[in-house]
Amino acid sequence: MQWSFPVAKVAGSEIRIHLTFFLLLLWIGIASFQQGGGAAATEGVAFIIAVFACVVLHELGHAVAARRYGIKTPRITLLPIGGIAQLERMPEDPREEIVVAIAGPLVNVVIAAVLIVILGAFPNLAAISNIDNPEPGFLARLATVNVILVLFNLIPAFPMDGGRVLRALLAMRFSRVRATEIAATVGQVASFIFGFLGLLSGNVLLIFVAIFVYIAATGESQATSFQAMAARVPVRRGMITKYEALGSASTLGDAADALLRTTQHEFPVIDGGGNLRGVLTRSAMVAALQQHDRSYPVHEVMAREIPLVPDTAMLDAAFKLLQSPGADVPAVGVTDREGRLAGYVTTENIGELMMVGEAARR
Numbered sequence: 021m022q023w024s025f026p027v028a029k030v031a032g033s034e035i036r037i038h039l040t041f042f043l044l045l046l047w048i049g050i051a052s053f054q055q056g057g058g059a060a061a062t063e064g065v066a067f068i069i070a071v072f073a074c075v076v077l078h079e080l081g082h083a084v085a086a087r088r089y090g091i092k093t094p095r096i097t098l099l100p101i102g103g104i105a106q107l108e109r110m111p112e113d114p115r116e117e118i119v120v121a122i123a124g125p126l127v128n129v130v131i132a133a134v135l136i137v138i139l140g141a142f143p144n145l146a147a148i149s150n151i152d153n154p155e156p157g158f159l160a161r162l163a164t165v166n167v168i169l170v171l172f173n174l175i176p177a178f179p180m181d182g183g184r185v186l187r188a189l190l191a192m193r194f195s196r197v198r199a200t201e202i203a204a205t206v207g208q209v210a211s212f213i214f215g216f217l218g219l220l221s222g223n224v225l226l227i228f229v230a231i232f233v234y235i236a237a238t239g240e241s242q243a244t245s246f247q248a249m250a251a252r253v254p255v256r257r258g259m260i261t262k263y264e265a266l267g268s269a270s271t272l273g274d275a276a277d278a279l280l281r282t283t284q285h286e287f288p289v290i291d292g293g294g295n296l297r298g299v300l301t302r303s304a305m306v307a308a309l310q311q312h313d314r315s316y317p318v319h320e321v322m323a324r325e326i327p328l329v330p331d332t333a334m335l336d337a338a339f340k341l342l343q344s345p346g347a348d349v350p351a352v353g354v355t356d357r358e359g360r361l362a363g364y365v366t367t368e369n370i371g372e373l374m375m376v377g378e379a380a381r382r
Contacts, residue, residue, distance in 0.1 A: 024097050033083050033105070034095040035076060044068065044100040067158060071165050072098055074131055078124040078169065079105040085123035089116050101228050108344055112196065114188035121184035125173045128166040135163035177210030178203035179236045200244040207237035243343065250336035250370065258335045258370055259354045259363030265290050266318055268297055273314030275305050286351050286366060289322050294360035296353040298322035328353045331362050338365045 024036040045065055052064030076096065082105045083093035089111050097104045105124075111117045135141040141159035174182040183203050190199035211234035218226030250258075264278050265288045275287060279302065287305075289298045300322040308321040327341045331354050338352040342365075356362040 026095075030076075031080060031083060032087070033080065033093045036095055036097045038097055038099045040100050041072075041098050063158070067161065070158075070162055072103070074128060074162070074166055074169065075103040077127050077131065078173075079103040081123040081125075081127035082107070082120055085120045086111070089113075089120070091120075101225055101232060109340070110184070114191040117188040117191075118185050121181045121188065124181055125170045128169045128173075132163050132166035132170070135159055135166070175210060176203070176206055177214075177233055177237075178207035179240050180207070180233065183207050183210075183237070195248075197245055197248045200241050204237040204241035208234055211237065246370070247336050247339055250339045251334055253335040255329055255333045255335045255338055255354055255365065256331045256363070258338075259331075259365045260369055261363040263288065263364070265361070266300060268292070268319060270318045271314060272305065272309055272312060272316045272318060272321075275300055275318050276309065276314065279305065285368075286364070287318075288351075288353070288361060288364055289318055290361055294358075296326055296328065296355075296361045296364075298324045299326050299350050299353075299364070301350045323350055325349075326351060326353050328355050330354070331356055335365070335370065339370055342367050342370070 023040070024038040026034050026036050028035040045068060048064045048068050049061045053061035075098065079093075079096045083096065086093055086105075086107050091111065092108045093105050094108065095106050097106070107120075111120060139159055141157065141163045173180055174185075176182040176186040178184065178187055178200075183206065186206065187199050187203035190202055193199075194202070211230045213230075214226055214233065215230035218224070218230060263284055264282050266275055266278065268289065268291045270289065278284070278287060285302045287300045288296055289300055291297055298319065300318050304321050304323070305318075308316060326349055329337045329341070329352060333354075338354070341352050342349065351364045351366045353361055354363045354365065
């Protein structure tokens with residue numbers, strides 16, 4: 021995710037903080053300082069940090085549960101509206117998805133239980149109605165936040181945890197695509213409710229949550245539909261076969277000339293045996309030309325370690341490689357029986373193919 025940077029690595033997951041998170045800390049610090057001075061500002065910021073520590077543990081709960089099914093979580097990103105655990109993929113077995121989904125809220129249940137039962141930090145009505153009021157006590161407010169996190173995350177608004185549980189339950193009766201469509205619709209309706217309540221109460225964070233839920237629900241529903249359609253299409257039907265390639269010895273000047281001759285945004289770089297060595301993107305070419313002359317070799321600026329799939333595979337194999345968290349690859353190469361490049365696919369051309377297929381189906 022752009023505008024985020026790593027701060028730690030826990031259980032194989034990189035913990036990242038989005039820069040906007042510091043705007044939240046600044047806002048809380050200033051508001052608390054205006055109310056009670058430096059001590060209040062320090063406590064307010066410390067409380068937000070404690071809350072987001074619980075959020076990190078929540079996301080790590082998802083990561084640990086996913087690892088049980090062989091699914092890695094490359095990164096966890098903290099935003100002002102909460103945390104996002106970027107799993108390589110969601111389990112396709114509904115029972116496994118339920119386990120992964122509820123693992124996060126269960127962590128908050130444990131935290132709240134420790135605070136309430138062992139430390140005696142009982143939530144109260146004052147803490148629930150005015151969470152930034154320091155009178156109930158630091159631990160009592162933290163316990164309240166964890167109770168709220170459990171209840172809020174279990175709202176069946178896809179793609180929140182409760183929405184994923186809903187999708188998994190629906191998938192036991194319907195196809196995964198249909199289950200996702202229903203759960204996404206529920207999530208979109210919930211986002212409008214969140215947004216309306218946020219406008220009425222003046223709660224900016226609730227409005228941002230509404231926007232995030234709506235966009236995420238729509239995006240994941242489309243991605244699931246695309247993947248299901250791609251599973252029925254051979255990759256050779258969706259790959260780009262008419263393209264101009266660059267050689268291993270090509271220069272930026274050669275690439276610039278090819279860019280002017282074609283409408284390509286990606287240029288495969290192949291060796292003398294027809295094997296893919298990398299891909300030079302249009303943006304990387306333009307950036308390189310600003311720093312080097314036309315004689316600079318393309319192999320110094322091309323994207324390397326491009327994933328490959330055989331031409332006998334289905335299109336969803338390439339789609340998964342392009343969409344996997346942390347992949348950041350411009351294309352997936354398609355090889356023939358001899359291992360030579362037969363074509364390549366990009367997110368854009370898969371999307372175009374799927375939209376054409378969906379239009380034809382309707």
